[in-house]
Amino acid sequence: MVSTSGGFTAQAFYQYLKEEKRLMGTRCRACGNLAAQARPMCPACHSTDIEWHQFSGKGRLSTFTCISIVPVYMAAQGYGRDNPYCTGIVTLEEGPRISALILGVDGNNPQSIKAGMDLVLDLEEMDPEHPCPTFRPA
Numbered sequence: 001m002v003s004t005s006g007g008f009t010a011q012a013f014y015q016y017l018k019e020e021k022r023l024m025g026t027r028c029r030a031c032g033n034l035a036a037q038a039r040p041m042c043p044a045c046h047s048t049d050i051e052w053h054q055f056s057g058k059g060r061l062s063t064f065t066c067i068s069i070v071p072v073y074m075a076a077q078g079y080g081r082d083n084p085y086c087t088g089i090v091t092l093e094e095g096p097r098i099s100a101l102i103l104g105v106d107g108n109n110p111q112s113i114k115a116g117m118d119l120v121l122d123l124e125e126m127d128p129e130h131p132c133p134t135f136r137p138a
């Protein structure tokens, strides 16, 4: 179990992702505003009456970039100039947007990747040393 006694922190967000394979954000109890990150204060009404909210993991690709100059830990997974990886902004079905790694698409063929395509959260292949929200085509 993730201990959330430390509050609504990025550390807790990544612990949920890594240890429980859950995409958690925060929900404002005062106005219902959802954030796909750990926000201790509501950006809409500034309430601090916040609770954790688990997202379904369904979303759509909004924008994306294919990256061929890769960090060392991504190179270790076989990515690089000949095999770019894709990152993007995913709009979750609940509304918030989140920056994510997109797997299962062809980074060498960006025309094949379509904004608006349905995605699902898939944390099975996530690097535990570098956890990040990871999606693949639904």
Ligand SMILES: [Zn+2]
Residues within 6 Å of the ligand: 028, 029, 030, 031, 032, 033, 042, 043, 044, 045, 046, 047
């Ligand atoms: Zn609020």
